Amino acid sequence: MAVVPASLSGQDVGSFAYLTIKDRIPQILTKVIDTLHRHKSEFFEKHGEEGVEAEKKAISLLSKLRNELQTDKPIIPLVEKFVDTDIWNQYLEYQQSLLNESDGKSRWFYSPWLFVECYMYRRIHEAIIQSPPIDYFDVFKESKEQNFYESQESVIALCTHLQQLIKTIEDLNENQLKDEFFKLLQISLWGNKCDLSLSGGESSSEKTDVLNSLEDLKPFILLNDMEHLWSLLSNCKKTREKASVTSVYIVLDNSGFELVTDLILANFLLSSELATEVHFYGKTIPWFVSDTTIHDFNWLIEQVKHGNHKWMSKCGADWEEYVEMGKWVYHDHIFWTLPHEYCAMPQVAPDLYAELQKAHLILFKGDLNYRKLTGDRKWEFSVPFHQALNGFHPAPLCTIRTLKAEIQVGLKPGQGEQLMASEPCWWTSGKYGIFQYDGPL
Numbered sequence: 250m251a252v253v254p255a256s257l258s259g260q261d262v263g264s265f266a267y268l269t270i271k272d273r274i275p276q277i278l279t280k281v282i283d284t285l286h287r288h289k290s291e292f293f294e295k296h297g298e299e300g301v302e303a304e305k306k307a308i309s310l311l312s313k314l315r316n317e318l319q320t321d322k323p324i325i326p327l328v329e330k331f332v333d334t335d336i337w338n339q340y341l342e343y344q345q346s347l348l349n350e351s352d353g354k355s356r357w358f359y360s361p362w363l364f365v366e367c368y369m370y371r372r373i374h375e376a377i378i379q380s381p382p383i384d385y386f387d388v389f390k391e392s393k394e395q396n397f398y399e400s401q402e403s404v405i406a407l408c409t410h411l412q413q414l415i416k417t418i419e420d421l422n423e424n425q426l427k428d429e430f431f432k433l434l435q436i437s438l439w440g441n442k443c444d445l446s447l448s449g450g451e452s453s454s455e456k457t458d459v460l461n462s463l464e465d466l467k468p469f470i471l472l473n474d475m476e477h478l479w480s481l482l483s484n485c486k487k488t489r490e491k492a493s494v495t496s497v498y499i500v501l502d503n504s505g506f507e508l509v510t511d512l513i514l515a516n517f518l519l520s521s522e523l524a525t526e527v528h529f530y531g532k533t534i535p536w537f538v539s540d541t542t543i544h545d546f547n548w549l550i551e552q553v554k555h556g557n558h559k560w561m562s563k564c565g566a567d568w569e570e571y572v573e574m575g576k577w578v579y580h581d582h583i584f585w586t587l588p589h590e591y592c593a594m595p596q597v598a599p600d601l602y603a604e605l606q607k608a609h610l611i612l613f614k615g616d617l618n619y620r621k622l623t624g625d626r627k628w629e630f631s632v633p634f635h636q637a638l639n640g641f642h643p644a645p646l647c648t649i650r651t652l653k654a655e656i657q658v659g660l661k662p663g664q665g666e667q668l669m670a671s672e673p674c675w676w677t678s679g680k681y682g683i684f685q686y687d688g689p690l
C-alpha cells in the first residue's frame with residue numbers, strides 16, 4: 250500500500266484543525282442548543298408536554314457532548330440504532346487500533362480532525378433521533394433558509410442571467426458557449442464561500458454582485474482546470490450518438506446560495522447540451538451546518554418557483570420539471586456522512602463507487618469534499634492531485650472548492666511556500682479557489 254502522510258489533527262496546537270475543535274465546534278454546539286431552546290413552544294404546540302420533554306432530553310445530550318469535547322474525553326461509541334451505527338462503531342474501533350497512547354482511547358484533540366469533526370455532527374444527529382417525537386427536527390434548517398433569503402438579490406440576478414442566456418443559446422458559437430460555461434463554473438466556485446460551518450453557524454450569505462465580480466476574483470483562482478472540463482464535455486456532445494447520454498454528477502455541498510449556483514450550472518449543462526442528465530448527491534442527515542439534504546433541495550426549488558420575480562420563478566418551474574422528467578436525479582447515500590476518506594469507498598460503499606463509475610464527469614463541491622478526496626492529510630503542496638487521491642479514480646473528476654482547511658496539493662513548486670510567507674491564512678479564509686481535475690486529458 251502506498252505510504253501516505255499523517256492526518257491533520259487538533260494535536261497541532263495553533264493549527265486550523267486545533268482552533269476548529271477548540272473554538273468553532275463548541276460554538277456550533279452552543280448554537281444548536283439555543284435553536285432547540287427557541288423552538289420549545291413550537292414543540293409544545295405540536296406534541297404537548299412530550300415535545301417539551303424531548304427538547305430537554307436533546308439539550309441534555311448535546312450539553313454532555315459539548316462537555317466531552319471541551320474536556321477532551323474519549324470518543325465513545327454511538328448507541329442509538331441507525332442505518333450507519335455499526336459502520337461508525339467499527340470505524341471508532343479502527344481509530345483506536347491506530348493509537349499507541351497509554352490508555353489507547355481516541356480523544357478529540359488527538360484523533361484525526363476529519364474523524365472527530367464528522368463524529369460531532371453524527372452525535373448531534375444521535376441526540377435528535379434519541380429524542381422522539383422531535384426526532385425529525387433539523388437543527389440547521391433555519392440558518393440554511395436564512396442564507397437563501399438573504400441572498401435573494403443575487404439569486405434573482407443569476408436566474409435572470411441564465412434565462413437571457415438560454416434565449417439565445419442556439420446562436421452562440423463555440424467560444425461564446427465556452428465563455429458562458431466558464432462564467433457559471435466560477436459562480437458555482439464562489440458560491441462555496443457561503444458555507445455556514447466556517448462562520449460558526451453565523452450568517453454567510455451572498456450580498457455582492459457575483460456576476461460582475463468574476464473578473465476581479467480571477468486572480469484568486471489558484472488552479473484552473475476549467476479547459477479540461479470544456480474539452481471533455483464538448484467532446485462528449487460532438488461524438489454522442491442520438492439517444493445516448495452524457496451524465497454529469499454533482500456531489501453537492503451547501504444549501505442556500507451555493508445550491509442555487511449549482512442548479513444554475515446544472516440547468517446550463519442541459520440547455521447547452523453539454524450534458525443530457527445531471528445527478529446530484531446530497532446528505533442523508535443534517536451535516537456541517539449548511540450541507541444539502543433532500544428536504545433542502547426540494548424546499549429550495551419550491552422557493553425559487555414561488556419567487557416574486559418572473560425569471561426566478563421560471564427557473565424554479567424548469568427545475569421542478571427536470572426532476573419530474575428524470576433529467577435531474579437526486580440521490581443520497583449514507584457514505585457521504587461517514588468519516589471515511591474517499592479512497593475507502595470501494596470497500597465501504599462498493600455500490601456507490603459502482604454508481605460513480607457511470608459518470609462522464611463528477612464535480613465535487615466544497616472544502617469538505619476536498620478534505621475527503623485527499624484524506625485530510627499533510628501532503629506537500631506540490632504532490633500531484635492524482636497521487637493524493639490515493640487510488641480513488643471512479644471517473645473523470647473535478648473539485649470546485651474555496652480553500653477552508655490547511656490542505657492543498659498540485660501547486661507549482663514554491664507556490665504554496667510563497668503564499669504561506671505572504672498570507673498565512675491563504676488556505677483557510679475561503680478567499681482562494683480551485684478547479685482541480687483528475688482524469689484523462
Ligand SMILES: O=P(O)(O)OC[C@H]1O[C@](O)(CO)[C@@H](O)[C@@H]1O
Pocket residue numbers: 269273366441444445446447502503537614615616617618620653654
Ligand atoms: O462547506 P464546505 O466548503 O465543505 O466547508 C466546510 C468547512 O468548514 C470547516 O469545517 C470549518 O469548520 C472547514 O474546515 C470545512 O472543511
Ligand SMILES: [Mn+2]
Pocket residue numbers: 444446502503537539540615617
Ligand atoms: Mn458544507
